[in-house]
Amino acid sequence: MVTETPSIKADIKELKFFYGAKQILNSVSMPIYKDRLTALIGPSGCGKTTLLRCFNRMHDLYADTSYKGLIQLQPGEINILDPKVDPIEIRMRISMVFQKPNPFPKSIFENTVYGLKVRGVKKRSVLMDRAEQALKDAALWDEVKDRLDSSAQGLSGGQQQRLCIARALAIEPEILLLDEPTSALDPISTGAIEELVMQLKNKVTIIMVTHNMHQAARVSDYTAFMYMGDLVEFGETTQLFTCPRDTRTENYITGRFG
Amino acid sequence: MERHFETKIEELKRILVLMGAYVEKALEEAAESLLKEDRNRFQIVHEIEDKINSEQLHIDNFCMELLAKQGPVAKDLRFIVAVIKINTDLERMGDQCVNIAYNGLDYLQHGYKIDCPEINEMVADVKAMVKQSLDAFVKNDEKLAQKVMLMDDSVDKNKNAVFRRLEEWMMKNPQHIRPALNLILIARNLERLGDHATNIAEDVIFASSGRDIRHGRESRT
Numbered sequence: 001m002v003t004e005t006p007s008i009k010a011d012i013k014e015l016k017f018f019y020g021a022k023q024i025l026n027s028v029s030m031p032i033y034k035d036r037l038t039a040l041i042g043p044s045g046c047g048k049t050t051l052l053r054c055f056n057r058m059h060d061l062y063a064d065t066s067y068k069g070l071i072q073l074q075p076g077e078i079n080i081l082d083p084k085v086d087p088i089e090i091r092m093r094i095s096m097v098f099q100k101p102n103p104f105p106k107s108i109f110e111n112t113v114y115g116l117k118v119r120g121v122k123k124r125s126v127l128m129d130r131a132e133q134a135l136k137d138a139a140l141w142d143e144v145k146d147r148l149d150s151s152a153q154g155l156s157g158g159q160q161q162r163l164c165i166a167r168a169l170a171i172e173p174e175i176l177l178l179d180e181p182t183s184a185l186d187p188i189s190t191g192a193i194e195e196l197v198m199q200l201k202n203k204v205t206i207i208m209v210t211h212n213m214h215q216a217a218r219v220s221d222y223t224a225f226m227y228m229g230d231l232v233e234f235g236e237t238t239q240l241f242t243c244p245r246d247t248r249t250e251n252y253i254t255g256r257f258g
Numbered sequence: 259m260e261r262h263f264e265t266k267i268e269e270l271k272r273i274l275v276l277m278g279a280y281v282e283k284a285l286e287e288a289a290e291s292l293l294k295e296d297r298n299r300f301q302i303v304h305e306i307e308d309k310i311n312s313e314q315l316h317i318d319n320f321c322m323e324l325l326a327k328q329g330p331v332a333k334d335l336r337f338i339v340a341v342i343k344i345n346t347d348l349e350r351m352g353d354q355c356v357n358i359a360y361n362g363l364d365y366l367q368h369g370y371k372i373d374c375p376e377i378n379e380m381v382a383d384v385k386a387m388v389k390q391s392l393d394a395f396v397k398n399d400e401k402l403a404q405k406v407m408l409m410d411d412s413v414d415k416n417k418n419a420v421f422r423r424l425e426e427w428m429m430k431n432p433q434h435i436r437p438a439l440n441l442i443l444i445a446r447n448l449e450r451l452g453d454h455a456t457n458i459a460e461d462v463i464f465a466s467s468g469r470d471i472r473h474g475r476e477s478r479t
Contacts, residue, residue, distance in 0.1 A: 213331070217331065241331045241332060241335075242332065242468065243467075243468030244332050250333060253331045253332050254331060254332050
């Protein structure tokens with residue numbers, strides 16, 4: 001149960017997104033609360049991953065896409081979607097972890113400090129300290145501390161995903177985006193990732209797309225239900241899963257459609 | 259496509275209604291045995307209570323299974339939580355019926371009759387409350403549930419009237435305390451039955467709309 005309304009880390013205001021002429025997001029407005037986990041749920045094609053990808057301007061990598069509206073990052077009210085704002089800078093502040101673990105074909109250490117090196121951090125002791133902290137935050141340190149120079153490819157799927165989370169955390173992001181982070185993992189690894197994100201949300205704002213509604217119910221503080229590009233309902237997770245306001249939310253989460 | 263879960267919910271509803279019917283029957287038998295002075299009906303109440311107890315276990319297990327396997331949310335979750343609570347209320351209502359039977363038998367065995375019309379009114383009110391609370395559950399009828407809650411005031415009022423009447427009576431007839439005590443206890447049992455029916459009505463409203471109106475948290479109307 002969320003006891004007090006936390007401060008806002010990002011404010012989505014009338015966000016519309018288009019692939020060519022096709023509108024994918026229909027004027028979505030909602031807050032993202034600081035140091036809380038917000039889950040985005042909804043049936044396939046509802047726009048939840050599209051919304052997530054707006055946060056670090058992933059859509060810029062593809063032709064013929066356009067945004068309208070704002071995502072204001074606080075403090076400072078910087079509009080993430082402003083073409084004058086450098087997407088590389090945004091991705092340094094907002095990092096992302098994908099559905100399938102995707103470690104680079106490098107050592108565990110090199111994977112962890114990759115973002116820092118891109119930023120120009122070269123000092124070995126700084127890299128080492130940050131790698132240790134990130135791996136500890138990702139609950140992987142104890143499992144890999146004696147083999148930091150081994151290939152990341154040799155880790156299990158669950159470990160690889162935690163390494164990807166460590167890599168995302170090493171740059172000390174303000175927001176961590178998780179796109180179905182456990183859908184490719186077994187139940188044990190899924191449980192480990194869930195425990196991890198529940199600890200992480202105390203120090204970083206997290207937005208997570210998930211198809212697993214019980215996962216959203218277990219780990220998130222706030223939940224947004226999307227349907228056909230609309231934000232149908234946003235609220236505290238406890239409220240949304242016990243007493244949803246919208247019939248469409250009710251029908252979706254109880255498995256009556258979708 | 260009907261969800262498998264939907265059929266399970268319907269089955270759970272059916273079992274709870276059956277248990278409710280046992281409680282209605284137990285109350286009917288306990289009250290009639292007292293009002294019509296038919297001692298043979300007391301035993302029937304005990305037999306029905308056995309059935310109520312075994313249904314209570316059945317419903318608890320059924321709900322546990324649904325919670326464990328289906329991970330219900332929203333109105334499905336509220337429904338199952340309400341059923342678990344109503345189940346407890348119904349079992350206790352069965353116990354109260356047995357208490358009425360026990361006190362009623364003792365009262366009749368004493369052989370001394372006390373005129374106490376409020377008891378008859380309480381029986382009528384409580385029977386209506388039990389029936390309507392179960393109807394409200396079956397029909398998911400919030401208005402009917404609210405009606406049940408309003409009836410509880412009349413039951414409480416009559417219970418206080420019984421207490422006052424019998425207190426005076428005992429002072430005037432100190433040699434016949436026991437039958438008066440029996441009736442006081444029966445009034446107390448009936449009042450508790452009314453409280454349980456009120457709880458059921460509150461749970462019906464919670465299951466239906468998610469509103470928790472217990473302990474004056476929200477207006478009952």
